[in-house]
Amino acid sequence: MASASEPRKPDGQKPAALTIDGLSLEFPTYAGAIKALDDVTIEIGNSEIVGLVGESGCGKSVTTMAATRLLPEGRYRVTSGSIRLFGRDPFAMDETELQDVRGKLVSTIFQEPMNALNPTIRIGKQLVGVIQRHEAVSREEAERTARGILRDMLIAEPERIMRAYPFELSGGMRQRVLIAMAFSCNPGLIIADEPTTALDVTVQAVILRLILDRAKRTGTSVVFISHNIAVVSQLCDRLYVMYAGRIVEAGPTRAVLESPQHPYTQALLRCLPERVEPKAELEAIPGTVPNLLDPPQGCFYRPRCPEANEQCFAKPPSMAPAPDHLVACWRRETIQPSMISEAQQ
């Protein structure tokens, strides 16, 4: 492995926030097993901001849910690989240990702030509930902590917000409350699962900035899950690009964006509306995401790939070094950056 593509190792003693090593996972159904994840390897160091990018259904959320064991028990099978959450194996934990870990070590920020708060309970009570679940503090102290975090989230009158019910708040406001909730017990890792997808563009930047600033200040690692490579690229130190349950490209954000090697990453970047002239046709990737019940032979991207040849039929490619990062493509040497610019014209 090229040294540049190695995830940054922390000081040595502290285990990485999340290490997923060669994880393969499937959902058994009547029609057969859906291979949701295939040999996924991800490493998230401490205080590292990492992006996980890919189309809907490519396994971004499944990966992180597997890490905290939030997938419905008994409905999935891990066929190979291992997960280490701060050095601990979530599959070796019992339900109580998992509950202690969730919220304390790992928190999640959800995509839908409109539905992620209980409509029948006041905001303050929900926040205090999370804090008291994990910290042995008095009610007053928990309330003080809650007010402090809300104020950090640029909420002007935390007292009033805490007395409010969720329906009294706007989407952006609720997402701030949820971010406060996620950070309330100072977790080591935050999973931000498309935190701004449901929000107005005008508040997206504010929300992302709030998450990033707080994480930087507290040394929390963050995984940004998104289908928008442009949003993620501005926030993250490193990127993982997923396609159909496999990691296809990984590395430092700059390297991935400046010299994308995988045809899929290249296509994703071409599809960004920002890069298109006004009134010009928006680009789309031809074909559809493969059916994971019956995946294509060889490379999963092959049916949509303009560069595919016989080699791509034979065997799925594994991650191999490319300039400054890793890519899983048989054709990586033959695809030149010049071809990207040609395609863009």
Place this chain on the structure above:
Amino acid sequence: MSVTSPLAQSVPAASGWKSRLHFLWYLTRRSPLTLVGVAIIVMVIIMIVAAPLIAPYNPDKLMLSARLQAPSAQHWFGTDEVGRDLFSRIIYGSRASCVAAFMIVLISVGVGVAIGCLSGILGGRIDTAIMRLMDVIMALPALVLAMALAAALGPSLVNSMLAVALVRIPAYVRLARGQTLSLRERVYVKAARTFGASPLYILRWHLLPNAMSPIIVQATLDLGGIVLIAAALSFIGLGAQPPTSEWGALVSTGRNYILDQWWYCTFPGLAILITAMGCNLLGDGIRDMLDPRLGGR
């Protein structure tokens, strides 16, 4: 932090009890029938609580000189075959009839919701077993099953209450299970799990409060029907035993005199009718309040 002001959202000030009362009044005014229902229920409650103050006579006091008298100034609803004042007996009868109905609803809601939530959370074979058992209970005609149970346990008010409660349990099990199944897929329940909430905490704080409104509606609407069933059991002699005054039992005895002493059956029957109607009106009103889609006006 000067940045905060443009970002701050306005939240209405927390409402005190006064504005809550006002809100309640507004909702009630929208449908006067609900108000009628509320008035009836309040009247019945006053009757139950203040029976000794309202009733002009001791309900069990015999006055053989004044048997089967027609309604008059002294005896508003007339007297029965041993000269007891019917008005007083109906007032006191509200205790047995309505408290029984209320207890039945309470028991069936409590047990039904507990079983339903459990069934919904556990799922799998336990869920299937519980739901099939409920199907069996539901397949039997309610009154017949209640009669059989009350007869088997021995005729008494408590036994008939248990029998009716058992018959009503499946309705609440299904309701609570359905609610649990739909609620546990909500994002806030999933979010609660990611914050480390235990299943019990989720049940108490996320499932129950949100499942409550259809259950409350069902319970109030049921109350009217249960007043009828409880009265029916007493009517056929499986409920309250003499000398306890109970509306169904009063109608039952009055049946013997229906041709010549019309008032004997009529007034207890009216009491049952009005109470059941009051419960239904209130239930409808609560349903309209809790379900904005039905509001319409």
